[in-house]
Every structure is written in structure tokens, then in C-alpha cells.
Amino acid sequence: MERYEIPLVPGPVSIPPAVLAAYAVDYGSADMEDEFFGLYASCEAGLQRLLATENAVTIQSGEGMLALWGALKSVLRPGDRVLALSTGLFGTGIGEMAQRCGAQAEIVDFGHDGVIDADVVQDAARRIRPRLITAVHCETPSGVLNPLAAVGAICREVDALFYVDFVASAGGAPVPVDAWHIDLGLLGSQKALSLMPDLSMISVSERAWAAAAETDYPGYDALQPWRTALADRYFPYTPNWHALAGLRVALDALFDEGLDAVYQRHTEAAALCRTRLHELNVRLFPRDEAYSSPTVTTAYVPDGWTWSDLDAALRSRGMVVGGNYGPLAERTFRIGHMGYQADVDLVARGMDVLAGVIG
Ligand SMILES: *Cc1c(COP(=O)(O)O)cnc(C)c1O
Numbered sequence: 001m002e003r004y005e006i007p008l009v010p011g012p013v014s015i016p017p018a019v020l021a022a023y024a025v026d027y028g029s030a031d032m033e034d035e036f037f038g039l040y041a042s043c044e045a046g047l048q049r050l051l052a053t054e055n056a057v058t059i060q061s062g063e064g065m066l067a068l069w070g071a072l073k074s075v076l077r078p079g080d081r082v083l084a085l086s087t088g089l090f091g092t093g094i095g096e097m098a099q100r101c102g103a104q105a106e107i108v109d110f111g112h113d114g115v116i117d118a119d120v121v122q123d124a125a126r127r128i129r130p131r132l133i134t135a136v137h138c139e140t141p142s143g144v145l146n147p148l149a150a151v152g153a154i155c156r157e158v159d160a161l162f163y164v165d166f167v168a169s170a171g172g173a174p175v176p177v178d179a180w181h182i183d184l185g186l187l188g189s190q191k192a193l194s195l196m197p198d199l200s201m202i203s204v205s206e207r208a209w210a211a212a213a214e215t216d217y218p219g220y221d222a223l224q225p226w227r228t229a230l231a232d233r234y235f236p237y238t239p240n241w242h243a244l245a246g247l248r249v250a251l252d253a254l255f256d257e258g259l260d261a262v263y264q265r266h267t268e269a270a271a272l273c274r275t276r277l278h279e280l281n282v283r284l285f286p287r288d289e290a291y292s293s294p295t296v297t298t299a300y301v302p303d304g305w306t307w308s309d310l311d312a313a314l315r316s317r318g319m320v321v322g323g324n325y326g327p328l329a330e331r332t333f334r335i336g337h338m339g340y341q342a343d344v345d346l347v348a349r350g351m352d353v354l355a356g357v358i359g
Contacts, residue, residue: 004315009334076098113287145295269347284298
């Protein structure tokens with residue numbers, strides 16, 4: 001298979017050698033060994049530290065979508081009211097998923113070039129009185145990082161659970177779960193954690209556990225069995241020891257570097273990316289850079305280029321970036337500077353290649 005020297009896709013991101021090495025070990029049977037239970041407990045503690053929460057954090061086999069579906073199915077009952085906040089593909093998609101779960105979901109759409117506006121949320125929340133309010137922290141297709149602290153407070157006011165997809169931000173931007181009153185916080189492995197797409201992690205508040213007990217959803221992606229899995233040493237299926245070993249390596253690396261330094265590295269990589277794009281007269285999407293994500297930058301395909309020609313030209317020079325979806329497909333492309341790819345030298349080399357191609 002062809003490998004690219006300059007990987008800048010916004011997930012799955014490239015995997016550091018130390019994580020790959022953690023997979024190259026024959027661990028044995030996860031559900032029988034004390035060592036595995038200790039590893040699971042230490043990974044959960046690490047995730048709690050990363051997410052600044054005292055809530056339990058489940059570590060399930062799957063990737064981000066399993067977290068998105070499992071959390072919805074675990075707490076919703078047919079007819080429940082849901083308020084889904086959208087600034088793009090994932091925000092709207094979560095609302096539609098809630099509808100598929102039988103909920104009455106109202107999608108409030110701030111536009112894929114907008115951000116969540118807390119005043120609008122407050123009005124809608126008071127009117128709808130939902131069981132669940134859903135939001136996306138980093139809306140990856142548009143490169144927006146939504147402000148969420150005020151939304152969490154609104155959820156408490158109307159006694160709604162707060163469901164947040166931070167798959168594309170956690171590990172690259174602070175996500176203080178407890179301070180933002182997040183009841184169900186959703187994380188996948190293949191974005192800023194730079195792991196394989198094989199784990200989904202969910203922070204679950206006491207309120208969310210209570211809702212899950214009411215809903216009593218059974219299934220591979222069900223949350224409920226995880227409440228007691230570690231204490232009982234009884235997991236709902238054979239856990240992925242290799243993936244948790246990789247997670248432990250990733251968390252250690254974050255804490256060794258220091259979370260402030262990690263976030264600073266992301267901020268600098270993103271700033272460099274945007275500065276170089278401006279210099280090349282490549283228009284950014286959306287225009288309001290105050291809300292641009294430190295993990296991914298979305299830009300318009302330059303005039304005179306199609307996405308597929310640009311993609312081919314970059315690939316021929318060893319660089320691969322992300323295309324886009326939905327209304328942003330073909331018109332825009334995405335540069336993923338998250339996790340292992342949040343590296344100013346890597347981004348600088350990528351921008352040199354882009355300059356050579358379009359300059
Ligand atoms: C990547 C991502 C997911 C998981 O989606 P996949 O396409 O399966 O990787 C969920 N939410 C957001 C915001 C993401 O960026």
C-alpha cells in the first residue's frame with residue numbers, strides 16, 4: 001500500500017510507533033487476567049483526568065459511532081423529546097439518529113457556517129422541555145469548535161440530559177465534562193488520541209445512569225452493563241486488550257507532555273495552518289475564525305481547481321488531506337492537525353506542498 005509522508009487527514013489520524021508496538025504483544029484472555037482489569041481501571045482513571053470528570057468513563061469496543069448510537073439508544077424511550085443542536089453533518093445526523101430511535105427530535109440548525117447560540121437554545125429548551133439535548137463540540141466537516149458551557153447550564157435548568165459528541169476535540173482541546181454539566185460525553189479512538197478506530201469511550205453521569213436504568217436498552221452498544229462491569233469483573237463481551245494497551249500509551253504520552261502543552265501544540269499547529277492558507281489566498285471556512293477548531297481546519301478548494309484534481313496533485317507529492325461531505329463536499333477540503341498530526345513541522349511541510357501545487 002502507498003504511504004504518504006505528510007498525513008493530514010482529520011481522522012483516522014496517523015498512529016505513533018509506541019502505540020503500534022503495544023498491539024504487537026500477545027496478551028492473553030482479557031476477561032480472565034487481573035492485569036487486564038488493572039489496565040482497564042487505569043485507562044478509565046486517565047480518561048477521567050483528561051476529561052476533568054468524576055463521572056465513570058466506559059471503554060467499549062467499536063469506534064466513535066458506537067458511542068453516538070449506544071448513548072442515544074441507552075437513554076431514549078419512544079416518544080421522548082430531544083433537542084438536537086446542529087452546526088453541520090454530525091449535529092443533524094445525531095438528531096436524525098434520535099428520530100430513528102423513536103424519539104421526537106427537533107433539530108435546531110445554526111447553519112454549517114454558524115455556531116451554537118445559547119440564547120436560541122434556551123428558548124427552544126424552555127419550549128420543548130426535552131429529555132435530552134445533543135450537541136457536537138468540534139463539528140469536523142466545518143472545522144468549528146462550538147461554545148458549550150452555557151448550553152450545559154441550560155440543560156440543568158430544564159432538567160435535560162446533556163449529550164456531547166467530543167470525538168474530534170477531546171485530546172486536542174479542553175473538554176471539562178463536569179464544569180460543562182455533560183451527562184453523556186462521547187469519544188472515539190481515531191481522532192486526537194491517535195489510536196486505531198477500535199474504541200469508544202463515554203463519560204456517564206449519575207443522571208445518565210438513572211436514565212439508562214429506566215430505558216433498559218439491551219444490545220452490544222448498551223451502556224448499562226458497563227456500570228458494574230469492572231466491579232463485577234464481568235464484561236458484556238471480550239474486551240480488546242490490545243486497544244486498551246494502546247490507549248494507556250496514548251494517555252501516558254499526553255500526561256507526560258502536560259495537557260496545557262498538548263493544547264498549546266494544537267493551537268499553534270492550527271494557527272500556522274490558517275496563517276499559511278491566508279498567505280496562499282485560500283479562503284477559510286467558516287469565515288469567523290474565533291470559532292475555528294484547534295484540531296481541524298476547513299478551507300475552500302482554490303479557484304481553478306476541483307477537489308479531485310487538488311487531491312491527486314497533493315497525493316502525487318506525498319500529502320493527503322480530507323475531502324468533505326454533504327453541502328461542503330467538492331467545494332471545501334480539510335486539514336487534520338489533531339493528535340500525532342498536531343505538529344507545526346508537519347503542518348509547515350504540508351503547507352509548503354500546497355504552496356508548490358497551487359502557487
Ligand atoms: C469522526 C467523528 C465521529 C465518528 O465518525 P466516523 O466517521 O465513524 O469516524 C463522530 N463525530 C465527530 C464529530 C467526528 O468527527
